[in-house]
Amino acid sequence: MRSIVFSIVLIPFLWLTNTAFAFEIEARASFGPDDGSVLRIISTADIRFFEPMILSYLADHPDVSIDYIVASSTNLMKAVQGGEDTFDIAISSAMDLQTKLANDGFAQPHVSEATLMLPDWAKWNDMLFAFTEEPAAIVVSKAAFAGQPIPRTRHDLIALLRRDPERFQGRVGTYDVRHSGLGYLFATQDTRASETFWRLAEVIGALGVQLYCCSSDMIDDVKSGDLLIAYNVLGSYVANRDDREEFEIIMPADFTTVMLRTALIPTSAVSPERARDFIDHMLMTSYDEDTASLADPNLPLPEGSTAVNRIEIGPGLLVFLDQLKRRAFLNEWESAILQEQ
Amino acid sequence: MITLIGGSAILAVILFLIVRGYAAQIAQNGQDSILSASVSSLLDAAVIQDGAVEVDFPYSSFSMLDTELDDRVFYAIYQDGEVLSGYEDLPAPIAKAGEQSTFQTVQYANTKIRLASANRTLIGATGRTQISVSIAQTQDALSRTLNGISQTVALFGAGFFGLIVLLSYWATSITINPLMRLATSVQKRGPQDLSPFQKQVPYEMVPLVTSLNTLMGRLDHSLTQSEDFIAEAAHRLRTPLAIVRTKAEIVARVATDDTTTKAAQEMIHAIDESSRIAGQLLDHAMVTFRLDNLAREEIDLATLATGAADRVRPLTDLKDIELLATVGPPVSIKGDVVLIQSALHNLLDNAIKYAPAEARVEIALTETDGRAILTVTDTGSGFPMAELELLADRYARGSNATHVVGSGLGLTIVQEVMAAHGGTMDITNTKTGGACVRLSFPLS
Numbered sequence: 001m002r003s004i005v006f007s008i009v010l011i012p013f014l015w016l017t018n019t020a021f022a023f024e025i026e027a028r029a030s031f032g033p034d035d036g037s038v039l040r041i042i043s044t045a046d047i048r049f050f051e052p053m054i055l056s057y058l059a060d061h062p063d064v065s066i067d068y069i070v071a072s073s074t075n076l077m078k079a080v081q082g083g084e085d086t087f088d089i090a091i092s093s094a095m096d097l098q099t100k101l102a103n104d105g106f107a108q109p110h111v112s113e114a115t116l117m118l119p120d121w122a123k124w125n126d127m128l129f130a131f132t133e134e135p136a137a138i139v140v141s142k143a144a145f146a147g148q149p150i151p152r153t154r155h156d157l158i159a160l161l162r163r164d165p166e167r168f169q170g171r172v173g174t175y176d177v178r179h180s181g182l183g184y185l186f187a188t189q190d191t192r193a194s195e196t197f198w199r200l201a202e203v204i205g206a207l208g209v210q211l212y213c214c215s216s217d218m219i220d221d222v223k224s225g226d227l228l229i230a231y232n233v234l235g236s237y238v239a240n241r242d243d244r245e246e247f248e249i250i251m252p253a254d255f256t257t258v259m260l261r262t263a264l265i266p267t268s269a270v271s272p273e274r275a276r277d278f279i280d281h282m283l284m285t286s287y288d289e290d291t292a293s294l295a296d297p298n299l300p301l302p303e304g305s306t307a308v309n310r311i312e313i314g315p316g317l318l319v320f321l322d323q324l325k326r327r328a329f330l331n332e333w334e335s336a337i338l339q340e341q
Numbered sequence: 342m343i344t345l346i347g348g349s350a351i352l353a354v355i356l357f358l359i360v361r362g363y364a365a366q367i368a369q370n371g372q373d374s375i376l377s378a379s380v381s382s383l384l385d386a387a388v389i390q391d392g393a394v395e396v397d398f399p400y401s402s403f404s405m406l407d408t409e410l411d412d413r414v415f416y417a418i419y420q421d422g423e424v425l426s427g428y429e430d431l432p433a434p435i436a437k438a439g440e441q442s443t444f445q446t447v448q449y450a451n452t453k454i455r456l457a458s459a460n461r462t463l464i465g466a467t468g469r470t471q472i473s474v475s476i477a478q479t480q481d482a483l484s485r486t487l488n489g490i491s492q493t494v495a496l497f498g499a500g501f502f503g504l505i506v507l508l509s510y511w512a513t514s515i516t517i518n519p520l521m522r523l524a525t526s527v528q529k530r531g532p533q534d535l536s537p538f539q540k541q542v543p544y545e546m547v548p549l550v551t552s553l554n555t556l557m558g559r560l561d562h563s564l565t566q567s568e569d570f571i572a573e574a575a576h577r578l579r580t581p582l583a584i585v586r587t588k589a590e591i592v593a594r595v596a597t598d599d600t601t602t603k604a605a606q607e608m609i610h611a612i613d614e615s616s617r618i619a620g621q622l623l624d625h626a627m628v629t630f631r632l633d634n635l636a637r638e639e640i641d642l643a644t645l646a647t648g649a650a651d652r653v654r655p656l657t658d659l660k661d662i663e664l665l666a667t668v669g670p671p672v673s674i675k676g677d678v679v680l681i682q683s684a685l686h687n688l689l690d691n692a693i694k695y696a697p698a699e700a701r702v703e704i705a706l707t708e709t710d711g712r713a714i715l716t717v718t719d720t721g722s723g724f725p726m727a728e729l730e731l732l733a734d735r736y737a738r739g740s741n742a743t744h745v746v747g748s749g750l751g752l753t754i755v756q757e758v759m760a761a762h763g764g765t766m767d768i769t770n771t772k773t774g775g776a777c778v779r780l781s782f783p784l785s
Contacts, residue, residue: 103413104428105450125411192400315414316404324418324426328397 022084023075032058032065039274040067042076043091044182045261046216049240050091057281064274072213073097073181080106080266088275091263093134093234094181096317098262102127103318107264108272114280118287122260122294124313129279130260131286133294133310135301136186137235138250141222145248153254154196157229161203167228172204173218174231176211177333183212185311186232186257188320188329193255193309201336204231209337222247232257239298251302258301258310260294342513349505353498357491364490368483369455376457376476377442379406383418383474384440389465394420394472408482415449419460419473427475434458434475452479519543523550535561572626575619582619586612617690621750624683628754631680632761639785640678641671642713646706649685653693660698664689667705672713675785676762684758687751688717688778695776696721713782723770723777755780 029047031054043050047070054066069087071079073094080090080101092098101107107127115123122130138157140150151157161168175183190197210227212218215237218230223246235249263282265275286294295301301308311317319325379402386398396418406414417427432447435458442459449456460473519542526540537554586609593605650666657664685704692702696719707714752768755778759766764782771777 103415105413125413312404312407314404314407314411316400316407318414318416319398319400319403322396322398322418322426324394324396325398328395 021069021079022082023071023079025069025071025075027070029068030065031055031068033063034065036063036065037271037274038065038067039089039271039278040069040087041089041091041278042069042071042079042087043089044071044073044076044093045091046070046237049237053282053285056285057278060281061277072179077101077181080268083268086268086270087266088269088271089263089278090266091261092181093259093261094185095260095262095311095313096185096321097181098128098264099124099313099315099317100321101266102264103315106267108267108269110265110276110279112276112280114283114287117289118283121310121312122287128262128264128313129283130262130294130313131279131282132236132261132296133301134234134236134259134261134296135251135299135308136190136232136257136259137238138252139219139222139230139233139235139238140228140248140250141225142246142248144225144228150248150250152250153252154194154200155254157231157252158196158200158203161207161229165207168207170208170210171226171228172207172231173210173212173221173227173229174204176213178330180213182215182234182259183232184320184326185259187333189257189309189311190232191329193257196254198332198336200231201333205337205339211337219247234259235299236296239296244298249299251307253307255307255309256301258295258308260311260313262313342509345509345513346506349502349509352505353502356501357494357498360494360497361487361491364494365487368486368490372455372478372480372483373442373444373457375405376444376455376478377459379403379476380442380457380459380474381440383416383476384459384461384472387418387461387463387472387474389463389470392465392467394425394463394470396426396472406476406478408478410482410485412479412481412483413450413452414476414478415454416474416476419475421471422473425472431475431477432456434460434473447477449477454479455483516543516545519546535564568626568629571622575622575626578619579616579623582612582616586616618750621687621754624687625750625754628680628683628757631677632757635680635761636677637675638678639673640676640681642674642681642706642715642782643668643671645678645681645685646704646715649682649689650704652686653689656690656693657702660693660696662693662696662699663701664693665701665703665705667703669706669708672706672708673785674713674762674782676782677758680758680761684755684780685715685717687754688780691751692717692719692721692776692778695719700775708784711784713784715780715782716777718771718775718777720771720773720775723774724768726770752778 027047029051031051047068050068054068058064058066073092074097076090076092077094077097077100079085080087081104090098090101102125109126110129111126115126115129118129138151149156151160161172175186177184177187187197210221212221212230215234218227218233219238219241221227222230223243235251238244238247238249241247263279265272265279269275288294288297293301320329382402383396383398386402387394387396389395403414403416406412415428415431417429417431418425430449432445432449434456435443435445440459440461442457445456445458447454447456454477456475456477458473458475460471462469462471519540523538523540523542523546526538535557537557538550540550542550589605589608589612593602593609596602596605646668647666650664654664656662689702689704696702700720702717702719705716705718752766756766759780759782762782764780767779767781769777769779
C-alpha cells in the first residue's frame with residue numbers, strides 16, 4: 001500500500017538548469033505533487049545523499065512538494081545573503097559560513113520540542129541546527145592496498161608516502177581549499193588540532209597532489225584507481241554508496257575532524273512554518289537520544305574517543321573567514337601544496 | 342509600625358537597586374575584559390610584512406567570546422581609519438585612546454552590542470601606520486546573568502522586607518503593650534488618686550512615667566494648696582461672721598422701729614447662710630483630708646443615723662418640719678466615723694433646707710442583700726429629673742434651688758465619702774415627687 005502511494009505521488013522528476021537563479025547551481029530536484037505547497041531547500045548535499053530525508057518527510061506530508069537545489073557552500077551563502085532568490089531552509093556542510101550567516105542576522109530563531117532535545121553543541125543561538133556529524137576521513141581502495149598495511153594515523157600516512165614516493169606520485173587527492181568551503185574548513189581545523197597537517201601538506205605537495213572540488217569526485221577517482229589515497233573526504237558519502245565495500249574508510253586515530261552539517265531558516269523564508277516543521281522532522285530523525293549522537297549509523301564515530309575533534313559552532317569559526325586571516329592561510333597552504341618556486 | 346514597614350520597603354527597594362547595579366557593573370566588567378583580551382590578541386598579531394599589514398590572529402581571539410547563550414560577535418580591523426577586514430558598517434571606535442581599550446554600548450544589527458576598541462602603531466620600512474581593532478558582542482548571556490541575579494536579589498529583598506515587618510510588629514507590640522497597660526491604669530484611677538505610678542515599664546518609657554509622676558505630684562500639691570486655702574479662708578471668715586451676727590442681734594433687740602428690726606433680721610439670715618457655706622467648705626476640706634488618710638474602724642450606722650437626726654432637730658423645729666428616723670437594730674460597717682457623720686449631716690441639712698415648711702423628712706436604715714441601705718427622703722418638690730446625673734458634681738445646684746442659698750457642695754461631699762467607702766449614692770425622686778437619696782454601704 002505504502003509503496004503504491006509512493007509510486008503515484010512521489011515520482012521524483014529531476015532536471016538541471018542554470019537559468020532560473022542569480023547564481024550557479026549544481027543540481028535541482030522536485031519531490032511531491034505538482035500543486036502542493038512548496039518548500040524550497042538550498043543545500044550543499046548531493047541529492048542522493050539527502051533524498052531519504054525528503055522522502056520520509058513527504059510520506060507524512062503528502063500535500064507538500066519540495067524544491068531541492070544543490071549549490072556550492074560559497075554560492076549558498078551568497079544566495080542567502082543576496083535575497084534575490086528566497087529559500088525556506090539552507091543546509092550546508094560549511095559550518096563557518098553557516099555560523100557567519102546566523103551571526104550576521106540572516107537566520108531566524110526557532111525553538112521547538114525537537115530543538116530543545118538537542119545537546120548544546122548541536123545548536124547555536126537557536127538559529128543553527130546540526131543534524132549530522134560527519135567525519136573527514138582518509139579513503140583508500142581496498143583493492144589497491146590488498147595485502148599491504150593500511151595507515152591508521154597521519155603519521156603512518158606520512159611515513160608511507162615518504163617510503164614509496166614513486167608509487168604515490170600524482171595519486172594522492174584532497175580538497176582545493178581555495179574553492180571548496182568544506183575543504184577550507186577541514187584544513188583550517190586540522191591546523192588547529194596539530195602541526196602534523198603542515199608536514200603532511202609538504203609531503204603530498206611534493207608528490208604532486210591532485211586537487212578536487214568535491215568529495216564525490218575524489219571517491220570516484222579512488223574507485224577508478226586514479227587515486228590511491230584521498231585525504232579529508234566526507235566519510236558519509238562513501239558509507240552511502242552501494243559500492244561502499246570497495247573502500248576502506250579510515251578515521252585517523254591521532255585525531256578525526258568531525259563536521260556538523262547544519263540547517264538554518266533564512267530570514268527571507270517564504271514559508272517559515274513549513275521550514276520549522278521540516279527541521280523538526282530532520283532533527284527527530286537524525287538525533288539518536290540513546291547514543292547522544294548525530295553520526296551516521298553506517299559510520300559510527302569511535303565512541304568517547306579523545307581523537308574525535310568535533311568542530312564547535314561558535315564565534316571561533318569566524319576567525320578563518322576573516323579576509324586577512326584567509327589570505328595568510330592560503331599563502332601558507334599554497335606554498336606547501338603547490339610548491340611553486 | 343507603618344513608618345517602619347514603609348521604611349523597610351524603601352530600604353528593600355534601595356538594596357535591590359544597589360545590588361543589581363553592582364551586579365550589572367561586575368557582569369559588564371567581565372564582558373569588557375574578555376572583549377579587551379580579544380582586541381589585544383588581534384592587535385598583537387598585526388605585523389607589517391613586505392609593506393602590507395598582516396593580522397594572523399589566533400583562533401582563540403574569537404572562540405574566547407563563546408558564551409552559554411551563543412552571543413553574536415562582530416569585529417572590524419582598521420588601518421589608519423580605513424576598514425581592512427571585518428564588518429565595514431560596524432560603528433567606528435569613539436576615540437583613539439591608545440592601546441588601552443575603550444568601551445561603548447551601541448545599537449547594531451537591530452540589537453544592543455558592547456563594543457571594545459583599541460589601537461596600535463606599527464612601524465614599517467615605509468613609515469608608521471595605525472591599526473585599530475573593534476570587537477563587539479551582543480549581550481544575551483549578560484542579560485540572562487543579570488536577570489538571574491535580579492531575581493535572586495529581589496527574593497532576598499522580599500525576604501528582608503518580610504523579616505522587617507515581623508520584627509517591627511514584634512518590637513512595636515513590645516513597646517506598645519506596657520504603654521497600653523500604663524494608659525489603662527491611668528484610666529482606671531479614681532478622680533482623687535494622684536499617687537505616683539509604680540508599674541514596671543520598659544527602660545525607654547521611664548522618662549515618660551517619671552515626668553507623668555512629677556506632673557501628678559505637682560497637681561496633687563496645688564490641689565492640696567487650694568483646698569487648704571479654701572479651708573483657711575472659711576475658717577477665718579467664721580469668727581468675724583459670728584461677731585457680725587452678735588452685733589446684728591443686739592441691733593435687732595434694741596431697735597425701736599420696725600424697719601431697723603426687719604433689716605437686722607435679714608442681716609442675721611444672710612449671715613447664717615454665709616456661716617453655713619463656710620462650714621460646708623470646711624467640711625469638704627476636712628473630708629478631702631480624711632479621704633487621703635481613711636480610717637477603717639467598725640461603726641454602727643444605726644447610732645450614727647440617730648445621732649445625725651438629733652443634731653439637725655433644732656433646725657427642723659424651726660421650720661416645722663417633721664423628722665422621722667426609722668432605724669432598726671445596729672448595722673455594722675467599716676469606715677471613717679467623722680466622714681460618714683459629715684455625709685449624713687449634709688444629706689439631712691440639704692433635705693431640710695430645700696423642703697418647704699411643714700414637710701416631712703425621713704431617714705431610714707435597712708439591711709438588704711448583704712448591704713446596708715440608708716435612705717433620706719422628703720416630701721418636697723424633688724430633684725429636677727433632667728439634672729440627676731450632674732447633681733453630685735462640685736458646686737452644681739439644682740435649677741429649682743436658685744431661691745435657696747447654697748454652696749452646691751453637699752452632695753459632692755456625700756459622693757466622695759461613699760466612693761471612699763466602696764459604696765454608692767443614688768439620687769432619685771419618690772413616687773410622690775419628693776427627693777430621695779439612697780446610700781448603699783458594703784457590710785463589714
